[in-house]
Amino acid sequence: MNAEIxxxxxxxxxxxxxxxxxxxxARELSRLGINLLFTGTVGDNPARLDFTIRQALSxxxxxxxxxxxxxxxxxxxxETIAKxxxxxxxxxxxxFRRIQEHLAGREMAExxxxxxxxxxxxxxxKNNVGTAPGCAFETDAGKLVMMFPGPPSELIPxxxxxxxxxxxxxxxxxxxxxxxxxxxxxxxxxxxLIADLTEGSNPTAATYAKECEMFVRVTARAATEQEAEALCxxxxxxxxxRLGDVVYSTQADSLEELVVRELSAxxxxxxxxxxxxxxxxxxxxxxxPGSSDVFEMGAVTYANRIKTMVLDVPEDMLERHGAxxxxxxxxxxxxxxxxxxxxxxxxxTGIAGPGGGTPEKPVGLVYIALSDGKETYVRRMSGTGRPRxxxxxxxxxxxxxxxxxxRWLEGKPVLP
Amino acid sequence: MNAEIxxxxxxxxxxxxxxxxxxxxARELSRLGINLLFTGTVGDNPARLDFTIRQALSxxxxxxxxxxxxxxxxxxxxETIAKxxxxxxxxxxxxFRRIQEHLAGREMAExxxxxxxxxxxxxxxKNNVGTAPGCAFETDAGKLVMMFPGPPSELIPxxxxxxxxxxxxxxxxxxxxxxxxxxxxxxxxxxxLIADLTEGSNPTAATYAKECEMFVRVTARAATEQEAEALCxxxxxxxxxRLGDVVYSTQADSLEELVVRELSAxxxxxxxxxxxxxxxxxxxxxxxPGSSDVFEMGAVTYANRIKTMVLDVPEDMLERHGAxxxxxxxxxxxxxxxxxxxxxxxxxTGIAGPGGGTPEKPVGLVYIALSDGKETYVRRMSGTGRPRxxxxxxxxxxxxxxxxxxRWLEGKPVLP
Numbered sequence: 001m002n003a004e005i006x007x008x009x010x011x012x013x014x015x016x017x018x019x020x021x022x023x024x025x026a027r028e029l030s031r032l033g034i035n036l037l038f039t040g041t042v043g044d045n046p047a048r049l050d051f052t053i054r055q056a057l058s059x060x061x062x063x064x065x066x067x068x069x070x071x072x073x074x075x076x077x078x079e080t081i082a083k084x085x086x087x088x089x090x091x092x093x094x095x096f097r098r099i100q101e102h103l104a105g106r107e108m109a110e111x112x113x114x115x116x117x118x119x120x121x122x123x124x125x126k127n128n129v130g131t132a133p134g135c136a137f138e139t140d141a142g143k144l145v146m147m148f149p150g151p152p153s154e155l156i157p158x159x160x161x162x163x164x165x166x167x168x169x170x171x172x173x174x175x176x177x178x179x180x181x182x183x184x185x186x187x188x189x190x191x192x193l194i195a196d197l198t199e200g201s202n203p204t205a206a207t208y209a210k211e212c213e214m215f216v217r218v219t220a221r222a223a224t225e226q227e228a229e230a231l232c233x234x235x236x237x238x239x240x241x242r243l244g245d246v247v248y249s250t251q252a253d254s255l256e257e258l259v260v261r262e263l264s265a266x267x268x269x270x271x272x273x274x275x276x277x278x279x280x281x282x283x284x285x286x287x288x289p290g291s292s293d294v295f296e297m298g299a300v301t302y303a304n305r306i307k308t309m310v311l312d313v314p315e316d317m318l319e320r321h322g323a324x325x326x327x328x329x330x331x332x333x334x335x336x337x338x339x340x341x342x343x344x345x346x347x348x349t350g351i352a353g354p355g356g357g358t359p360e361k362p363v364g365l366v367y368i369a370l371s372d373g374k375e376t377y378v379r380r381m382s383g384t385g386r387p388r389x390x391x392x393x394x395x396x397x398x399x400x401x402x403x404x405x406x407r408w409l410e411g412k413p414v415l416p
Numbered sequence: 417m418n419a420e421i422x423x424x425x426x427x428x429x430x431x432x433x434x435x436x437x438x439x440x441x442a443r444e445l446s447r448l449g450i451n452l453l454f455t456g457t458v459g460d461n462p463a464r465l466d467f468t469i470r471q472a473l474s475x476x477x478x479x480x481x482x483x484x485x486x487x488x489x490x491x492x493x494x495e496t497i498a499k500x501x502x503x504x505x506x507x508x509x510x511x512f513r514r515i516q517e518h519l520a521g522r523e524m525a526e527x528x529x530x531x532x533x534x535x536x537x538x539x540x541x542k543n544n545v546g547t548a549p550g551c552a553f554e555t556d557a558g559k560l561v562m563m564f565p566g567p568p569s570e571l572i573p574x575x576x577x578x579x580x581x582x583x584x585x586x587x588x589x590x591x592x593x594x595x596x597x598x599x600x601x602x603x604x605x606x607x608x609l610i611a612d613l614t615e616g617s618n619p620t621a622a623t624y625a626k627e628c629e630m631f632v633r634v635t636a637r638a639a640t641e642q643e644a645e646a647l648c649x650x651x652x653x654x655x656x657x658r659l660g661d662v663v664y665s666t667q668a669d670s671l672e673e674l675v676v677r678e679l680s681a682x683x684x685x686x687x688x689x690x691x692x693x694x695x696x697x698x699x700x701x702x703x704x705p706g707s708s709d710v711f712e713m714g715a716v717t718y719a720n721r722i723k724t725m726v727l728d729v730p731e732d733m734l735e736r737h738g739a740x741x742x743x744x745x746x747x748x749x750x751x752x753x754x755x756x757x758x759x760x761x762x763x764x765t766g767i768a769g770p771g772g773g774t775p776e777k778p779v780g781l782v783y784i785a786l787s788d789g790k791e792t793y794v795r796r797m798s799g800t801g802r803p804r805x806x807x808x809x810x811x812x813x814x815x816x817x818x819x820x821x822x823r824w825l826e827g828k829p830v831l832p
Contacts, residue, residue: 013452015443027431036429040456278702279695282716286694297722300698300714
């Protein structure tokens with residue numbers, strides 16, 4: 001099945017909004033094994049929308065639209081598609097009731113009622129977050145059409161709960177995916193290492209880049225979920241074994257999620273002392289709901305004076321070695337651990353740039369220390385190599401700190 | 417002039433990468449007063465790329481492509497467009513030398529040389545960040561074609577430094593834009609308030625949403641920059657005056673940039689104590705290069721024990737009022753200010769969710785305090801209203817804290 005996505009909305013053409021809808025649907029189609037050949041965006045203009053939809057219906061088996069289902073006069077997607085596909089729009093009682101419920105007592109404007117008119121004979125895709133329902137139907141020419149609302153907060157649950165199951169049911173298929181999350185090896189290097197394992201068509205394996213890390217997605221398709229699972233798992237295991245300990249999880253979606261979950265399971269507590277990352281590590285840990293069980297204290301100690309006052313980093317150490325040094329990173333990790341009375345302490349000091357670099361200590365040089373009360377491990381990020389943005393440096397440093405904690409938790413070497 | 421953008425790359429169709437290139441170019445075209453009517457994405461497939469490009473050349477005056485200029489066999493954009501436009505690719509000596517320089521001694525692979533072949537008679541758009549140059553040329557049918565590399569880190573400077581000036585020069589025009597940044601009023605409310613000021617065609621004024629805030633962009637077009645400036649400024653001033661003190665800047669691009677710059681200019685220092693925002697405020701402040709001049713210390717005090725130990729928040733206050741209370745926010749702001757010896761101290765305590773809410777203290781309730789040593793101001797974010805994500809709550813709380821500081825700095829009322 002060949003698919004095409006059409007996003008509708010003048011705001012996308014003005015650069016007001018990044019089109020994440022297309023990416024979200026593209027990734028889901030890829031998971032479902034459906035080929036996406038074209039995507040396009042068109043403004044709230046009936047003639048150009050009509051042209052684009054007719055072209056899509058003529059060349060693709062599945063046409064998915066996002067946006068233009070709302071109550072305003074600009075919202076023309078349904079009307080235009082229905083006309084192009086030769087379908088009438090009919091009043092859908094249940095959707096009308098659901099819109100009423102969503103408005104929670106507020107009177108429904110005349111314009112809002114039009115959201116309850118849907119192509120005759122369609123399958124309604126319920127909107128549990130907003131007012132505009134989506135829909136799916138087959139044209140007389142056998143083409144499949146699906147319409148989703150534009151706001152990602154409405155699109156994402158509708159696609160997950162109704163859209164993807166609709167597509168799977170039509171094909172009597174089940175899909176199982178597993179993500180293998182990797183930190184410490186780049187996407188292209190991983191692709192090389194597992195090249196022979198990514199050639200199959202079922203299960204498939206594909207590499208994806210993420211900020212400062214990557215993941216491999218293994219997807220299998222079968223008649224039932226159990227069969228798909230049985231196809232998927234062996235390849236996922238093989239890839240995990242091949243990649244070794246750079247794989248940090250096949251369950252958690254991020255290093256911080258894994259670290260918070262594992263610390264919590266063992267009743268361990270962590271404290272952080274950050275200089276160049278300026279609170280980013282604490283922020284990432286506390287992004288995770290329930291992090292209060294494992295994280296009690298973080299310190300952002302930018303000034304040397306504060307490193308000494310809050311973390312007991314000796315003044316003469318700062319003078320002798322400089323704030324960006326292995327010694328100071330150690331002292332920060334040990335200091336915050338003592339101060340917070342936690343099981344683990346992390347210290348990060350480095351030069352995030354763009355200013356502040358010297359030939360001996362270039363931008364990008366970062367020392368990260370992890371203290372467990374017995375030993376203090378230090379990882380050094382080199383400041384040489386190609387220049388990266390301040391944001392990248394800070395993200396990479398905080399990811400390295402989380403990676404050290406997860407290695408420590410797994411009893412693996414906390415690599416320098 | 418009607419424009420169309422075509423993004424080339426199978427990775428976009430697999431949902432591997434969000435297409436930010438299109439948004440970046442769309443926004444720039446909007447600023448330049450060029451109508452964007454269509455955007456599309458097509459994979460690394462010669463037949464479909466050829467079809468898409470020929471269609472674009474037939475219906476649009478300006479066709480802009482992104483991606484597919486690199487050294488691999490997949491990179492087909494130049495070849496396909498040149499063929500569709502009837503242009504030969506010719507060797508471009510200077511681009512070849514620039515690629516060599518970029519490789520810094522590493523030998524150039526045969527495949528990399530093809531990046532130096534460009535459509536005959538084109539204007540080369542230099543790549544100061546990567547190897548693949550962009551280009552711009554006019555077809556025999558009078559259509560304008562521009563090609564940019566896919567990575568945003570290469571596209572953004574090329575568009576700004578060579579792409580936009582090329583378009584402006586062709587039209588003998590200059591463009592001046594001013595952004596009016598607003599915190600504390602939503603985009604739709606601002607659009608209502610300035611509706612009568614957004615109707616003109618030169619200068620134009622348009623509203624844009626940003627995370628937890630918005631901005632108005634005023635753009636004027638004229639023969640020279642001075643004339644454009646003279647057209648732009650009066651409308652910008654009018655809008656700024658109309659909106660009043662919710663406008664935080666027409667210079668700085670973010671609240672944190674403004675706050676760091678203004679604190680620095682006055683030699684003032686700030687310290688932060690965060691609970692529910694978990695380091696996000698410190699992270700945002702230290703995102704700004706040079707923040708070390710104004711920010712010496714941040715504390716992330718999740719546990720009550722730590723609030724008492726680090727910030728001297730009285731234990732009985734925590735017991736009586738709870739950690740999420742006006743009293744504790746005050747004590748945190750005053751405590752961190754004393755501890756750090758800074759001019760200003762901020763304390764944030766609240767319930768970011770999704771768990772932890774009660775009927776009296778719902779998810780989203782946040783108290784933010786700002787202490788200047790004489791007075792302590794408190795702003796309360798209500799936890800009622802429609803539910804928001806943890807991320808939104810935390811961003812909004814940190815933005816409110818920054819807004820309080822900028823109001824204090826400007827001598828304006830630090831609204832509750």
